[in-house]
Amino acid sequence: MIYRDLLARAEKKPNGCIEWKGPKNQKGYGQIYTKRLGKKGRPYLVHRIVWEMFNGRLSDDLMVCHHCDNPKCINIKHLFVGTAKDNFDDAVRKGRITPIGNPSYNPSTRPRSLSLPWSFF
Numbered sequence: 001m002i003y004r005d006l007l008a009r010a011e012k013k014p015n016g017c018i019e020w021k022g023p024k025n026q027k028g029y030g031q032i033y034t035k036r037l038g039k040k041g042r043p044y045l046v047h048r049i050v051w052e053m054f055n056g057r058l059s060d061d062l063m064v065c066h067h068c069d070n071p072k073c074i075n076i077k078h079l080f081v082g083t084a085k086d087n088f089d090d091a092v093r094k095g096r097i098t099p100i101g102n103p104s105y106n107p108s109t110r111p112r113s114l115s116l117p118w119s120f121f
């Protein structure tokens with residue numbers, strides 16, 4: 001599998017995003033079932049595969065994030081690597097998450113560290 005194969009299943013948008021038209025997970029991220037990376041076949045996030053095609057294997061504790069906030073986007077130029085915390089900070093900066101005042105965020109029932117639930121992403 002190469003980038004061109006993925007692009008064949010995506011559509012370029014006027015804003016520069018290349019939107020994945022194939023299967024997606026519940027959060028809207030492109031996801032395909034593949035044996036890539038020499039492991040047993042399992043679902044992989046398409047934008048993560050794209051990043052790894054260009055940059056090599058990515059450590060599991062790092063995330064591939066979108067500058068454009070478009071989960072379907074697989075434009076390599078719109079992707080960057082961050083930790084979960086980076087992604088959270090980025091989301092707060094862009095106003096997608098409001099940690100204080102978010103009705104679902106109850107500090108008393110959550111760890112004090114920034115181990116926020118993955119559902120935020």
Ligand SMILES: [Zn+2]
Nearest residue numbers: 017068073078
């Ligand atoms: Zn994009």
